[in-house]
Every structure is written in C-alpha cells, then in structure tokens.
Amino acid sequence: MHSPLLLTLKSRPMLAILYGASLALGLLVALPLFSTLTAEDADSLAPLRMLPGFDYTVYSDFMAENEKAVSPLLRVGRWVGVAYLLLSVFFAGGILYRFTQPGFAQPGNTKPGLGFRTVDFWRASSTYFGRYLRLLGVTGLFVFSAGLIWLVIGALAIVALTDTFTERGLFGIGAGAFGLFSIAVTFILCVGDYAKVIMFRDDERGAFRAFGTAVRFVWRNLRATYGRYWLLIGLGTGLFGLYFVLDELIGMSNWFTIGLMLLIQQAFILSRIVLKVWNLGIAYNLYGQTGTLRAHMPTGDVAPM
C-alpha cells in the first residue's frame, strides 16, 4: 500500500489537475454565492450574527427574502456534481496511465512527477474515456440493483415486523439492512475500480466482461482488494472527523479563521483526491501482481482506441 501512496504523492502535477478541476467546479457555485450574499444582505448588520455561529433567525429571514436568488446556485451544485462525475470518468485513464510510466514506479526515485507529461495524461484520459463511460453504466446498473434489493428488503422487514419488534429492534433491522446495502454497494464500487484496471491493463473493451472478471478477482482476493478499499474509506471518514473537530475548535468568526479554515478545507479536499488516486494505484499494483494478464502488458504507451 505504501508504494502507490508514495507514487501518488509524487505525482503533483496530476494531483494539481484533479484538484484544480474540483476547485474550479466548486467555485462555479461558491463565487456567485459570495456575490449573491454580499449583494442581497443589503448592507444589513444582521449577517454579522452569523459569524460566531449559525443564527437560525438571520438565516430564515434571509432565505425568506432571497430564496429565489440562492436556490438556482444550489441547482448549479447538482449539475457541477454531474460534470465532475464525467470528469472523473475521463481522468481515470490518465491516472492509471501515470502508474505505468517507467521510472515513476521504480523504488528510490525521489524526483517529483518524474516522467509526467500533461499531454500523455490527456491522451490517456481521452483514450479510455469511452470504455470507462460504458463501465460507469455497468457499475451504476449493479449499484442500483444491489442497493435497491437491500433497501427494499429492509423496508419490507421493518413493515412486516413493526408489530413484533421494539423501536430498538426495528432500528437494528434498518441498520442491518443499511449495512448490507453499504457492503453490496461498496463491493460493486470496488469491483468497478478493478474493472477499470482490467480494461486498462488487459486492453479489455467489454465493460460487462471486465466487470465479471473483476468480480472474480476481487472475490478471490477479498481481503487484499475489498479490505483495503474499506481501509481507505475508514481513513477518509477519520479525516472527516478530524475536520469537524478542527471546525469546532477554530470556528469561522473573523477573516483570519475564515482563511485558516479555507486552507484546512482545501487540504481535506486534496486528501480525498489523494485517497481516490491511491485507491486506483493499489488496484493497479494488486492486479499487476496477482491478476491474470491476458493480452496487453503496459509499456507506458497509450493503447489506441
């Protein structure tokens, strides 16, 4: 696990591209919001009460007057999410390609970003975009189906057992169903990552076929694959906890603390991007070590579509 992490951390230009995309899309919502808030508070002193902490009355009165100005920005947030989802599909090829570059993967190489060429990154990204888009569809189909099954089972169980169980028991049933839902969904998402690697390393173009191969691979190496996937989720959750602690401790009550929290927030976002790339790196390495390579061994060249 260390090696992909080190390789990820050394790949600063790539991280900068991913982070930059996330920041740019976030700013599409945040900057208009800043302008809207500044303009719509009509030079009132009331918003100052929102500085030490959340003030429901100020918020409620503001939204009552300005909901029509603020709501479209939230809708933009939804579309920004869709855009980034497509971008992450696009970047997946470039990220995996980065792990194939000779020299980059050699232990002891400390030069940051050695071998990274933006043009290769874009080429790889665009090369694999089509097949990964298909894979997104396949993964989404399985996520939806598997998730729905457990949610429906959980809901039916709660309805059927309402008269039998106590609140605590029903909560347990709900939590159990949600747990199974989470396991099913994360398993499929983990499989999706390995399917990506298979499509990349084996030059597999069939999304269903790659997904099937990945299911078998993940299942055979459950601890190494799915276990590590959950480890990264745990790490991300821990970072989230740390963020909330810092948010509580620092607050955002003046320009200095606002600036400080902005840096912390962005560091947190960067850490999430690192986790995502690291996860792909782990999958790439693991499949390379234990997977059955069929046709195409990575050479650093991008396989043409």
Next chain:
Amino acid sequence: MNRFLLIVLACLLGGEVLAFKPTQPLSPRIANYQIEVSLDPATKRLTGRQTLRWRNTSDDPITELQFHLYLNAFRSEKSTFMRESGGQLRGDYIDKDDKEAWGWIDLLSTRLTHDGGTGAAENLTGKVQFIQPDDANPDDRTVVRIPLKTPVRPGETVAIEMAFRAKLPKIFARTGFSRDYFLVGQWFPKIGVYEAPGTRYQTGPRGRWNCHQFHAHSEFYADFGVYDVRITTPTDYIVGATGQLKTETRTRNGFKTQHWHADDVVDFAWTASPRYEVVEDTWTRPSGGSVRIQLLMQPEHRAQADRHLHAVKASLSYFDRVLGRYPYPTLTVVDPPIHASGSAGMEYPTFITAGTSWGLPAGVRAPEIVTVHEFGHQYFMQLLASNEFEEAWLDEGFNQYFEGRIMDETYGPQTSQIDLFGFRMGDMESSRDSYVRLDNPAIGPSFGNTWQLPDGYYGVLTYSKTATWLRTLEGLVGRKTMDEIMRTYFERWQFRHPNAQNFIDIVNQIAPARTRFRYGPDMNWFFDQVLYGDKVCDYELTKIRNRKQGTGYRSTVQVTRRGDAQMPIDVLVHFEDGKELMLFWDGKARTHTFTHNGPSAVRWAIADPKQKLYIDTNLNNNSLTLAPSSAPAAKYATKMLFWVQNWIQWLAWLF
C-alpha cells in the same frame, strides 16, 4: 377525641392519616366525581358508574343539564371531530376499515337526586337528547342535554348517577389503545360549564350552558372539582392517573382496583400498560414542600428518563418562580410507545404525556420540548381554566410563550430546540419562524372559536402567533413588567375561568404605569392589531445619509413601515466617533426620517436594536451600515465551496 389521642393515632397511622387529611379547597369545587371504572384489555372496553355532585353556583333555576360524551367523536366518520380532522391528527390516521379502530360511549342510565343526594330523585334514563350547539351536525353525538322535571335551584347541589359503557378507539388522536397500552382521556360523561351572568362573555340576565362538541383541535373547558376514581385493571398492568394513588386492592381473579384521588382539578385521565418502567423522583420547592414526579417510561426509552426529569424540574422551578405555586403533590409523565405516538404530547391535570424515540440524540430536544410544553398546561388550561374551544390561544398560546422562555433559559436561546452538527434553533425563534414564514401572516387573528379559524392555520395562529406577540409585548413593557402582569393574571384568575378581556384588563392596569405611559394610557392598540386583528409588522431601516456641514455632519436616518401594523420603535444610531444615540418613533407613519447635526457622521443604525418587536416579519432589514463587512458572505461561500467539493468527490468515488 382529645388532642393527645389524635396525635398518638396520627403517629401510629403515619402517612395514611396525613394523606387523607382534609384539604382546604383551592377551587370552587363545582363538579365533583366519584367514578368506578373497569378496563377489559381484550375488548378495549370500559364499564363505568359515576356519581357527580354538581352545584348550581348561579342565581338561575336550571332546567336542563348538558354533558360531554367525548368518546363519541370516534363513533363514525360523520362526527364533527372526524369531519374536521379528516380522520387524521398529528400525522396519525384512523384505519376506517378496522372496526377495532372506532370508539364510542353509551349512557346506560341516568338518575338525579336533589338536595345533595338526599332529596327527591328523578329518573332521567331515556330523556337524554343529543345536541349540536356548534355546527348543527346531526351525526355528532358528543354533547347531550338532559331536561329536568324539577329545576336545580340556585345554590343547590344535585347528585347525578350515571352508568356508562365505552369502547376505546385505536389511538390516533390523544386517547385510546394501541396493543396493550391504554391512554384513557376524555372518557367519562363530563358535565359542561354553566356560565352564570358575569362569567367570561356571559352578559345577559340569565346564564347559559357552555358545552361544546368535541372538535379536532379543542377539548378543555370544565369546572373544578374533586375526583375519586376507582380503576380496575388486570394486576399486571401498571396504572398512572391524575392525582394521588390512595389504595390498591386485589379483586377478582387477576384484577386489582386502585383508588385515585385528586382535588381541585378540571379533568381526570389515566393510563394502563404492563410494559411501563417506573422512575420516581421528587422536586423540592425552594419555599418548602415538594412534588413527587413519576415517569412511566417505555423500557427502551429508559436511558432518556433523566432528560424528562430535567425538563420537568426546570419547568416546575420556572413556573414556581415566575408565575406561582404548583399546588398539587404529584405529577405523572407518561412516555407513550412509538406505535401510540398519537397520544404523545397531551395534557391532563397532574398527568401529561411526553414523547420520544429510541436513540434520539441529545441535541434534538424533542422530549424536553414536549415535556416542558405539556407541563405548562398545568397552569394554562388546568389552573387558569380558560375555554379552549373559544379561546385556545389563552392556553396554547400562553403555554407556547412560556415553553419558549423555559426552553431558552434552560437549554440556551439559540440551541433549545436543535443543536446538532452546527445547526441550531431556539424555541422562541422557532415559534416566531412558524408565524412569520406563513405565506400570508395576515391570514387571521389569534382570537376566535378554534373550529372557525382559517382552515389549516389553527396551530400557527393559536400557538406560534400568540407566543410571538406575547414575546413582543414583553419586549415593549420589559421582562419585569411582563412577569408582574403574568403573576397578577395567575393570582387573580387561578381556579377560575378567565377570558381575553380579563388578561387585557390586567395588562392595561399594570403596563402603562410601569412604562410611564410611553405607549399611551392603555395597550388596547396592541391587542387590536395582534390578538383581534391580522396586522403584519415589518419595519425597515431604509436610508442613512451624511452631509458635510461646516466642521460637522448633517445626518439623516430613515425608517420605513412596510407592514400595516403600527408599533412604537426604538432606533439606535452609531456614529463614527463611537458615540451612540437611541431615538424613538411611534411607528405610525409610513416613513420617518431622523435628522441629526453633530461632529461625527453616522456609521450604522438599527431599528429596534433589542428586538422588542419580535413579531417583525423581517429582522434582517432592521439595520443598515455604511461600512458593511463581507466576512459573513465569505464564511458561507467558503463553506459552500467545501461542501460542493465534497459532494462531487462523493460522486467521484462512484467511479
């Protein structure tokens, strides 16, 4: 018996003797009930017999009696209650196809005896007539009149013996059963209030019965009395009820009878379930005496018992300090199971139902809110026995106002309802929010018969709007004067039936003098707008201008009245040199411009800086600054940036 012997006997018999010591009546004790009732958990039926000793306190010979038969509200879809509620209340629905779901009460026999039960007797069985004084709905059977052959003379007490049989409904609104849980409220034939001339709005030469049908949103109006109730249930059932438990005896196979006694109350409710976990505690009054608190908790909510106790004790202390003494020795708090949540949040004398759910985080103060609110009804409804049918704002609105005060003082003004993950909301601000966020805050007054208030607005007009304008009244006259008003209202009207005018009279007696007639000789202008009227309050600080004039500045500050309510308002002006000036405007004109000449320019100004006019529908536009800060906008834009980035990262993990 000599005094020494009495003392010895008292010592020997201990608490039992003390418990039965005759109590000094606190109330007129007009309607006194002795009831025997047995519950059949299998059929959900009650079989009862009661003797009501009722006194005619008017100067009128009374030729008929009127009784509530509340449980008939659940007799069919055609009752007034069901028509008004549409078969749903508080999110719970009655299952119309389930025969078990319905409830009813039948009078089996009625017999009246004059002269306190020693005079001539009159068999009234068969003379009972259903009446519909509110809406002429012939299918409503919640009120009966019983004509008398011989009128009840002024001052005479009559004994009315009644046998009844009732079927409890499946709980969806306040009362009934759910599995083996029973909450038995509004269950016995209950006499109405004969309002003698001078009582509330009764101004004619003769009095009249005030006995309304059971409506979806109102149920309480009754005379005070003493209740002796013997409740028979299976032995494994834990019973809680209004008043004190006096004795318990085992009766037939597997049954027990408990004798409950309550003095000076307006109603009697009880509960029975084999599943309760009983938690007991005591609240000690600073000035002496104590109240025994009994929580009947669901076992799975046992971990939240301390939250309930804390809320109860905070309420007891607050009311005792601000309003007056809680005169009863007990308080029972029932925690209904989740499947009977329709019975949560109800008030009966010395007996309330709270409501919570398993695993509720401490930052969501639902059990605290409902406990504080329902306890408050011990004062507003029970001790101050106003007519909920006609003036629900007098109990629900006042109680909502006090709920806000108690919650905000106990749990923080901005965190008393919710304090979770940075989201915070106070109780009082929640009440204001409910009212000011209406699409049309001018939808109606707080005053009026509950069933005739604008459809769907009963809650906000009686609870939220009233609490908000009471907080506004407090802002105008000051907390100290407000407390004096409330205390006077309580002392003058406890154990009686107050109405709006009684309260307004007290406000007019106290407030003008304490505020040095700042708002005029009386406060009628205030009540005309907010209680009887539908005026909307919104003031805006619209303009600040500074013009250089010699070495100083000529500054103008303009305030605009956006709403149609006219309220006096303070304006705080802050100058560049740090000095401040408090100005006053009567708030009547559409706009008002203050002009000031001085050495320093105005930096900012706030209309109503202390938020006295809490009923103002937009408090954000009350201030204006010439040096605005964009820090708040930056804070929330930064947070938005972070959460949008998080959101898209979550999505990115999907691929």
